[in-house]
Amino acid sequence: MAPNTSLTPTGVLFEGETLAEPQLIDVSKEKPKYVRRIVWRNVLAFSYLHIASLYGLYLAFTSAKWATVFFAILLYQSTALGITAGAHRLWAHRSYKAKWPLQLFLMIMNTIAFQDAAIDWARDHRVHHKFSETDADPHNAKRGFFFSHVGWLLCRKHPDVKEKGKGIDLSDLESDPILAFQKKYYTFLMPLLCFIMPTVIPVFFWDETWSNAYFVPTILRYTFTLNMTWLVNSAAHMFGNKPYDKYINPSENKGVALMTFGEGWHNYHHVFPWDYRASEFGYRLNFTTMFIDFCAKIGWVYDMKSVSEDMVMKRVERTGDGSHELWGWGDKDQTQEERDEAVVKYNCTKDQ
Ligand code: ST9
Ligand code: ZN
Ligand code: ZN
Numbered sequence: 001m002a003p004n005t006s007l008t009p010t011g012v013l014f015e016g017e018t019l020a021e022p023q024l025i026d027v028s029k030e031k032p033k034y035v036r037r038i039v040w041r042n043v044l045a046f047s048y049l050h051i052a053s054l055y056g057l058y059l060a061f062t063s064a065k066w067a068t069v070f071f072a073i074l075l076y077q078s079t080a081l082g083i084t085a086g087a088h089r090l091w092a093h094r095s096y097k098a099k100w101p102l103q104l105f106l107m108i109m110n111t112i113a114f115q116d117a118a119i120d121w122a123r124d125h126r127v128h129h130k131f132s133e134t135d136a137d138p139h140n141a142k143r144g145f146f147f148s149h150v151g152w153l154l155c156r157k158h159p160d161v162k163e164k165g166k167g168i169d170l171s172d173l174e175s176d177p178i179l180a181f182q183k184k185y186y187t188f189l190m191p192l193l194c195f196i197m198p199t200v201i202p203v204f205f206w207d208e209t210w211s212n213a214y215f216v217p218t219i220l221r222y223t224f225t226l227n228m229t230w231l232v233n234s235a236a237h238m239f240g241n242k243p244y245d246k247y248i249n250p251s252e253n254k255g256v257a258l259m260t261f262g263e264g265w266h267n268y269h270h271v272f273p274w275d276y277r278a279s280e281f282g283y284r285l286n287f288t289t290m291f292i293d294f295c296a297k298i299g300w301v302y303d304m305k306s307v308s309e310d311m312v313m314k315r316v317e318r319t320g321d322g323s324h325e326l327w328g329w330g331d332k333d334q335t336q337e338e339r340d341e342a343v344v345k346y347n348c349t350k351d352q
Contacts, residue, residue, distance in 0.1 A: 049226075080260065082112065085291055090106065139233040198213070240266070262279060
């Protein structure tokens with residue numbers, strides 16, 4: 001029998017004391033040690049995607065038609081919206097409401113982007129926000145850049161993800177007919193929309209070769225979009241300022257914001273996840289907000305939630321790291337202390 005190493009108190013307070021009944025400690029209830037289990041099928045699949053994408057990149061510069069390259073870029077942009085405006089801001093966070101034509105458009109774009117059914121994507125993402133940087137976070141950035149970028153998709157999830165995830169309410173998404181349809185027919189819809197359609201269109205409409213059509217707008221476009229998305233979990237959880245909350249890892253990362261249509265303002269987003277703009281700065285590096293506002297103008301979007309300037313500033317003052325942007329001297333957010341302590345040369349009036 002293993003020695004009793006449990007920290008559970010035995011009830012014995014001093015040497016010589018005996019207990020009336022010997023206390024048995026149920027070690028079976030102790031948390032089992034986490035062992036990482038690699039999923040080799042995924043390792044092979046992602047290795048293939050990345051190697052084939054390098055070939056796609058070569059073809060894009062050497063033999064693909066302009067129309068094919070343009071098609072790949074267009075697919076990247078529109079399917080990114082299926083993730084940002086769809087899976088992320090609409091479904092995972094419910095930060096705005098959409099009429100069914102937009103829901104349908106976003107569901108189709110989301111399926112072309114192949115990041116699993118939006119219900120599953122949103123489940124992981126809700127867990128990510130509620131248990132950020134713990135073992136229950138599916139892509140816990142404390143486990144390093146590689147793990148939070150792609151490593152988490154190469155091994156079985158930590159038991160805490162599943163345990164804590166059980167408490168997440170998904171009834172709103174499960175009762176949504178468009179999302180239920182996507183999930184039910186995913187194994188048919190996803191290959192058709194993500195792999196077959198983007199390969200067939202260039203061949204039939206502008207006489208592209210099968211190989212260019214497969215490697216450029218299909219494999220390269222898909223792998224590129226995946227990596228841009230993963231950067232939010234890796235780079236934007238490690239590099240950048242924290243003007244709203246310096247006690248958390250998510251950061252304001254302009255490079256990621258640019259490539260993900262506004263999802264790199266990640267310090268703001270983790271502090272105010274219900275804000276449909278996912279940032280304080282309007283359309284700055286935020287094509288998704290522009291798109292949602294445009295849809296609101298044509299009547300497809302309503303009930304958009306955001307955060308008041310006043311509430312943002314209170315949070316900046318309370319927990320920010322001091323990097324919140326000012327336009328310069330006299331900005332209304334400049335503190336009195338900053339004015340008083342400023343070094344002013346050749347000052348000839350009392351009024352600065
Ligand atoms: C992909 C997703 O790449 C990328 C998501 C990125 C998210 C980024 C977010 C950033 C913010 C937004 C920015 C957007 C920017 C976009 C820019 C665009 C330019 N709660 O998962 P399983 C339970 S996908 C509760 O298999 P394993 C549940 O019972 C790429 N319970 O776990 C479940 O059963 P079911 C393509 C949970 O076995 C069961 O466990 N897809 C939770 O450990 C099994 O679930 C792939 O390559 C939870 N959170 O396997 C597939 N999770 O589902 C990759 C699980 O029936 N995935 N449970 O209810 C896999 O192969 C597997 O999931 C695994 C883990 C091997 C990774
Ligand atoms: Zn995050
Ligand atoms: Zn989020």
